[in-house]
Structures are given as C-alpha cells and as structure tokens.
Amino acid sequence: MTSRKVVELFYDVVSPYSWLGFEVMCRYRNVWNIDLKLRPAFLGGIMHGAGNKPPGLVPNKFSYMTKDLHRLANYFDVPLHPPSDPFEVMFQKGSLSAMRFVTAVQQIEKGGDKQVEQVSRELWRRIWSEDKDITQPESFSEAAKKAGLTDSEIEEVLKLCISQEVKDKLKHTTQEALNYGAFGFPMLICHIDGRPEMFFGSDRFELMANCIGEKWLGPKPDSSASKL
Numbered sequence: 001m002t003s004r005k006v007v008e009l010f011y012d013v014v015s016p017y018s019w020l021g022f023e024v025m026c027r028y029r030n031v032w033n034i035d036l037k038l039r040p041a042f043l044g045g046i047m048h049g050a051g052n053k054p055p056g057l058v059p060n061k062f063s064y065m066t067k068d069l070h071r072l073a074n075y076f077d078v079p080l081h082p083p084s085d086p087f088e089v090m091f092q093k094g095s096l097s098a099m100r101f102v103t104a105v106q107q108i109e110k111g112g113d114k115q116v117e118q119v120s121r122e123l124w125r126r127i128w129s130e131d132k133d134i135t136q137p138e139s140f141s142e143a144a145k146k147a148g149l150t151d152s153e154i155e156e157v158l159k160l161c162i163s164q165e166v167k168d169k170l171k172h173t174t175q176e177a178l179n180y181g182a183f184g185f186p187m188l189i190c191h192i193d194g195r196p197e198m199f200f201g202s203d204r205f206e207l208m209a210n211c212i213g214e215k216w217l218g219p220k221p222d223s224s225a226s227k228l
C-alpha cells in the first residue's frame with residue numbers, strides 16, 4: 001500500500017490563479033510525497049452552483065487583481081499576461097468547450113496524466129499569455145499539437161469532446177468539486193487520514209504543506225530535493 005497522500009487539484013483554464021496553483025503543484029508532485037490528481041472542471045458551474053460571483057466583477061477587486069497577478073507572475077515564474085479584453089475572454093467567450101476538450105484528453109489518456117497536464121498548460125498559455133482564442137476547434141488542435149498529441153489523437157479528442165459522455169463527465173467533476181465545498185478555483189483537496197481537507201487559492205501552499213506534513217520550499221522547489 002502506498003503512503004502517498006492523495007491531493008486533488010480542481011481547476012479551469014479560464015482562471016489565472018488556477019494556472020499559478022497548477023504550475024506549483026506540478027513542480028511539487030515529485031518533491032512532496034503526494035499522488036497528485038488533476039481534476040479539470042468548469043468554473044462557471046462552480047460560480048452558479050455555489051451562488052458566487054467572479055471577483056473580477058467588483059471594480060476595485062478587478063484593479064487589485066490586475067496588479068496582484070503581475071506580481072504573482074514574477075514570484076511564481078509563470079508567463080502570465082492578461083488578455084486585452086479580460087471581460088470578453090472570461091465572461092462572454094468562457095471556457096466550457098475548452099474544459100470539455102481537456103476532459104476528453106483525460107478520457108483517452110491511459111496511464112498517467114502527462115497529456116492532460118500539457119494540454120491544460122497550452123490552453124492557459126493561449127488565453128493568459130498570448131491573448132489567443134480557446135473556444136474554436138482549430139485553437140484546441142493547435143494547443144494539443146504543441147502539447148505533443150498526434151494528429152489521430154487530436155481527431156479522436158475533437159470528436160469525443162462534443163459527446164454526451166464528456167459533457168456528463170465534466171458536469172460530474174464540477175459537481176464533485178461543489179460537494180467538497182468549492183466556491184472558486186483553484187481548489188485543492190488533501191486526503192489526510194481518510195478525511196478531505198479543502199484549500200482555496202494559490203496562496204495557501206504553506207498552510208497546506210503543514211497540514212500534510214511537508215515543507216513549503218517556495219514557488220520553485222529544487223527538484224533535487226525529490227523523494228523519488
């Protein structure tokens with residue numbers, strides 16, 4: 001039996017704070033004694049289901065977040081640059097089809113989650129670094145190609161992502177996040193002694209490390225400290 005603690009990361013590529021949390025967890029997955037599970041979900045469904053509103057809709061929060069994200073991009077060393085029209089990108093175009101695409105990638109990936117990791121990263125790069133579209137099939141193809149999927153895998157995923165099976169899977173994961181108490185992303189669930197402990201945000205790693213008996217070594221832990 002493994003002694004690794006299971007840590008689930010619920011995220012949506014529309015969320016810049018999720019990108020930060022995602023990169024940190026990917027850096028720590030071989031440093032901490034954890035089994036990281038990537039849980040792509042739909043932030044719009046979380047907001048609706050939890051009766052919450054995106055923080056960017058409050059003007060003062062929006063201008064604070066713009067500065068905050070600039071500082072955090074440097075601190076975490078993630079190439080985050082807001083799109084020219086964040087409102088259009090986040091609230092009009094949204095991420096439903098993108099998250100169905102990521103869900104479909106997870107569905108076809110057998111053994112590990114390298115492809116889900118790379119495709120998620122490429123979609124974040126498009127929306128939150130390069131100001132590119134993440135709603136059209138051509139955009140998904142480009143992201144998946146950069147992530148290393150073959151042409152036939154991309155064709156399969158593009159078919160799968162409009163299927164009822166994938167729509168239901170994304171709904172189900174989003175509902176699981178709500179059941180854990182989600183009201184926003186990123187959300188991390190640490191399974192400690194059979195109990196799920198929930199952490200919200202990319203700014204709770206020090207506390208989370210303390211709860212799982214690990215050390216927070218800053219945003220870029222030396223991978224030579226790996227326990228593997």
Ligand SMILES: N[C@@H](CCC(=O)N[C@@H](CS)C(=O)NCC(=O)O)C(=O)O
Pocket residue numbers: 014015016017018052053054055183184185186200201202203
């Ligand atoms: N303090 C958190 C903020 C995270 C955050 O604002 N996430 C947004 C999505 S990008 C959200 O879902 N917010 C819900 C809320 O603040 O209630 C962090 O540093 O990561």
